[in-house]
Amino acid sequence: MEGVGIRFPESVSAQSVRSTWHTSSGKGAVSVRRSGTLCFADELHRIIFRKREALVAGQRSIMSVSEKAAKGNRVDETSRLGMETMKHSVLVTRQIPGESLKRLREVCEVEVWPEAIPPSREELCRLVKGRHGLLTMLSDRIDGELMDVAGEQLCVVSNYAVGFNNIDVDAAKTRGVVVGNTPDVLTDATADLAVSLLFAASRHVLPAGNQVREGEWKTWEPTGWLGVEPSDKTLGIVGMGRIGKATAKRLVGGWGMNLLYTSRSDQGDVEKELGGRRVELDTLLAESDFVSVHVALTDETRNLIDADAIGKMKSTSVLVNTARGEIVDQDALVDALNRRAIFAAGLDVTTPEPLPADHALVKSPHCVILPHIGSATHTSRNAMSEIAVDNLIAGLAGKPLRCSVT
Numbered sequence: 001m002e003g004v005g006i007r008f009p010e011s012v013s014a015q016s017v018r019s020t021w022h023t024s025s026g027k028g029a030v031s032v033r034r035s036g037t038l039c040f041a042d043e044l045h046r047i048i049f050r051k052r053e054a055l056v057a058g059q060r061s062i063m064s065v066s067e068k069a070a071k072g073n074r075v076d077e078t079s080r081l082g083m084e085t086m087k088h089s090v091l092v093t094r095q096i097p098g099e100s101l102k103r104l105r106e107v108c109e110v111e112v113w114p115e116a117i118p119p120s121r122e123e124l125c126r127l128v129k130g131r132h133g134l135l136t137m138l139s140d141r142i143d144g145e146l147m148d149v150a151g152e153q154l155c156v157v158s159n160y161a162v163g164f165n166n167i168d169v170d171a172a173k174t175r176g177v178v179v180g181n182t183p184d185v186l187t188d189a190t191a192d193l194a195v196s197l198l199f200a201a202s203r204h205v206l207p208a209g210n211q212v213r214e215g216e217w218k219t220w221e222p223t224g225w226l227g228v229e230p231s232d233k234t235l236g237i238v239g240m241g242r243i244g245k246a247t248a249k250r251l252v253g254g255w256g257m258n259l260l261y262t263s264r265s266d267q268g269d270v271e272k273e274l275g276g277r278r279v280e281l282d283t284l285l286a287e288s289d290f291v292s293v294h295v296a297l298t299d300e301t302r303n304l305i306d307a308d309a310i311g312k313m314k315s316t317s318v319l320v321n322t323a324r325g326e327i328v329d330q331d332a333l334v335d336a337l338n339r340r341a342i343f344a345a346g347l348d349v350t351t352p353e354p355l356p357a358d359h360a361l362v363k364s365p366h367c368v369i370l371p372h373i374g375s376a377t378h379t380s381r382n383a384m385s386e387i388a389v390d391n392l393i394a395g396l397a398g399k400p401l402r403c404s405v406t
């Protein structure tokens with residue numbers, strides 16, 4: 001019997017290759033050489049040579065079936081065989097830093113969207129067709145419709161972010177698509193930025209700096225640019241997750257702030273370590289001098305900080321948001337800042353992103369807005385690339401993701 005030249009790893013037994021082929025194709029004699037090459041009987045051999053495309057499609061469906069069966073983190077031999085015998089096709093929706101894409105290219109056919117601006121919905125729909133995996137950005141909306149456009153073979157979406165509100169996780173689950181994210185490695189960078197925003201907003205850092213740039217700095221003013229200080233004041237952390245905790249550690253440890261926080265889950269360790277008190281949101285807003293938002297964006301947290309919530313804050317307080325723009329009602333925030341109902345705000349996230357330059361928040365002298373740069377350090381972004389690629393490769397192989405949200 002002649003060999004068709006499809007190699008499989010030594011770790012996969014000849015018997016399992018034979019039975020995998022038989023159960024998946026339902027026909028065709030097969031033999032397995034010691035060299036680790038799968039060989040087919042004549043007729044099938046000819047078919048395969050004439051219609052190589054069909055073989056690839058067949059293997060794709062083997063993969064798709066086996067990976068859907070492998071949900072629940074089971075790895076089966078078919079998946080491993082598939083990894084060895086075919087090249088998956090993946091789309092990376094933006095250039096990402098670091099070397100990890102080289103690793104991806106060794107196991108997959110990789111297309112990277114080359115532009116700095118994300119693909120439009122229409123372009124994304126065109127690009128995802130036939131892909132087995134997607135490495136996506138937080139600006140890409142990955143919903144059931146898009147997954148259907150991609151096709152049944154899609155098995156993994158690896159988000160280049162810890163937040164995954166851009167992905168319809170339920171739609172992914174029902175389609176047997178696993179979803180990964182990149183937690184932990186960006187926690188310090190994002191907490192550092194939350195603290196930077198807190199100071200920038202409370203000390204007018206940007207408008208004061210602009211005065212110098214614009215040649216408007218006339219003299220030292222005893223009453224100019226007066227701000228507020230965090231030392232010994234009360235910090236309110238909305239959402240005591242990884243970044244919330246890291247932000248609290250910096251401000252409680254460094255500036256001796258008192259800590260209030262909201263959390264659905266018990267955070268006994270935070271109370272022990274930082275002496276914080278878990279309270280209802282209303283209490284936190286009313287008693288805090290600085291409020292920093294760190295909850296994930298979900299249907300329950302959308303507009304969590306609305307006009308009513310902002311109305312409970314002290315007129316001397318500062319609001320910081322590094323989580324997601326949709327968590328804060330921006331119209332209510334504009335109104336509060338204009339009325340000086342709160343002292344200032346520092347935002348790394350807005351809705352939409354980018355926020356138009358003529359938006360009232362951009363124009364407000366009491367609001368500092370950054371272009372969503374919380375995780376933008378070499379260390380964090382390189383580490384995010386590594387995790388995102390690890391997630392993608394694991395998902396294609398039907399293995400448990402390094403960081404999974406499904």
Ligand SMILES: NC(=O)C1=CN([C@@H]2O[C@H](COP(=O)(O)OP(=O)(O)OC[C@H]3O[C@@H](n4cnc5c(N)ncnc54)[C@H](OP(=O)(O)O)[C@@H]3O)[C@@H](O)[C@H]2O)C=CC1
Nearest residue numbers: 163239240241242243263264265295296300322323374375
């Ligand atoms: N600006 C930037 O560049 C970055 C922004 N982010 C944003 O920060 C967020 C937090 O990241 P991270 O700390 O790593 O995530 P975590 O999962 O550790 O923390 C998320 C927090 O959100 C809370 N939460 C989740 N769902 C709800 C809900 N329905 N109602 C109330 N609270 C809820 C969780 O509370 P509970 O314990 O009660 O479940 C938890 O405290 C990300 O989701 C992302 O949106 C992240 C990185 C960089």
Ligand SMILES: O=C(O)C(=O)CO
Nearest residue numbers: 160161162163186375
């Ligand atoms: O990871 C996230 O969720 C971000 O917003 C950017 O790193």
